[in-house]
Amino acid sequence: MKKLAIFDFDGTLFDSIWDVISCFNRALTIYGFPTLTREEYIPCLGGDIDDITSRVLGENNTPENLEKVKKTYLDFYNPSKKELTVPFDNALEILEKLQENGILLAINSNRLNYSLNEFVEKYFSDIDFVLIEGQDSSNPSKPDPYGVNRIIKKVGINKDDALYIGDSTTDIKTAQNAGIDCIVVKWGYGNQNDFENENILGCIDEMSQILDYFGLSE
Structure with missing residues (x-):
């Protein structure tokens, strides 16, 4: 698991x-x-x-x-209120379910760090992410595995125990470069080629299906 x-x-x-x-x-x-x-x-x-x-x-x-x-x-x-940027339906509920069952959580994004922290604090303040790895001009961005490797090193687990969850080719390549499994979600900004990529573990239509990969159910 x-x-x-x-x-x-x-x-x-x-x-x-x-x-x-x-x-x-x-x-x-x-x-x-x-x-x-x-x-x-x-x-x-x-x-x-x-x-x-x-x-x-x-x-x-x-x-x-x-x-x-x-x-x-x-x-x-940067100074805008970003009122149209909101979590997808059930995102918080799924994160809470994973957290309650002892699953470690992290974020790896090409969005700037301050912006990631701003949204996490606003919408996911009860979620204890072990690490939030965003874009930093001094470090390589995705699909370089730099951020993923930092997360795994901090957590101290085997790469076989990690799952990358993304929506695009960049995410698939990031997981490949890091040597970890990846699933792709259909509600984001990916395309059919991403959904049919032979290098992914699976492709999901609903947020709740993430739980299946951790041996959980709603």
Whole structure:
């Protein structure tokens, strides 16, 4: 039975895309670049903020454009109330169930650390995550296994006892690079190729199905 659940954040625990789209489109409009719809934005996800901004810019991606759009986006996003960023249905209940049954919990995300802690404190204050590993400019971001390795080292368990839970190709590659099992959720921002990836342990439609991988049920 698995002992450690490592969660991705955006698209796995939290539905965060609408606040991001709003702020990116405001930034793009300022510089006269085309804005994106939700469907156009989703393929841009994965990697760190530089990776995402470069995909959002598309054919307008240059070092200068990337820096100014990224800065303007962050100037909008960081101080915003982010009222559209909320946990997916039953996320808290499933985390509580895992915690009550002795499963260790952690987060590994390319979202900035301060932002992760802000949302965890607001919505998951009763959850005792062993470690929250977000993006830090001094450390490599996903799909590099740096964050996962730090989590596993702190917990002190065998990698066979860890399960990575994410929604995208980046998460699958992160788990592969770390040498741990991975499941993919369908309610996030992944695609059919992710759902059918031969390297995942499974693909789930509902939050409650996470419990099955820890020998639990609702």
